[in-house]
Amino acid sequence: MHESMRVQRRLWVLERVGSWLLLLVVLLTLLGLFSKGLLSSVEASGAQGRLHVDYERFLRNGATSTLVIDVKGAPGETLRLDLEGEMLEGGTLESIHPQPATGATHRGTGMSLQLRPDAQGHARIHFSMRADGVGLYRSRVHGGGEVVDLSQFIYP
Structure with a gap:
């Protein structure tokens, strides 16, 4: 049987490239590209710091995440x-959590909440959300006279 070294070298190169790509995917997964982690966790603030939002940039369909707004x-x-x-x-x-003082729909697809602040005028609210969609979702949070834009990607 005759072996072609040229074909064998190409297969070895292909194996090495595949191994590096697999290692890259594992590393990105550990860093949070597909769920919670450094690449996914986002802390966004308004210009004066009166509005602060912590959220996950990457979610999985059916998974629960927490959105924290100060x-x-x-x-x-x-x-x-x-x-x-x-x-x-x-x-x-x-x-x-905690329950807002009042709540109403806002512009058809959003919500408007009235929060009870502490003695220093600070309020923190936690939203527990389950991702149901797939794709890129953009949102905006208004509070304390500031605006923060959010961008989340939901994997299938």
Whole structure:
């Protein structure tokens, strides 16, 4: 039987490239490209720092994630928080903690909440959401006179 070294060398190169690609995928997975991790966790703030949002950039369909929003305002006054965009279209809101003072729909696809701040005018709210969609979803959070844009990708 005759062996072709030229074909064998090509196969060896292909094996090495495949091994490096597999290693790259594993490394990106560990860093959070496909779920929670360094590449996925995002902390976004408004220009003056009165609005701060922690969320996951990459989600899996059916998985639960937490969205944490901090809003600062004047002590003693109720804070308004508006969420608009596609975030609620790509997921199901499972819980809000602590419960807002009031809540209403906002511009058809969003929600508007009135929050009770502490004595220093600070309010923190946690949203537990389950991703139901697939693809890229863009949203916007308004609070404390500032705006933060969110972008999330949901894998199938």
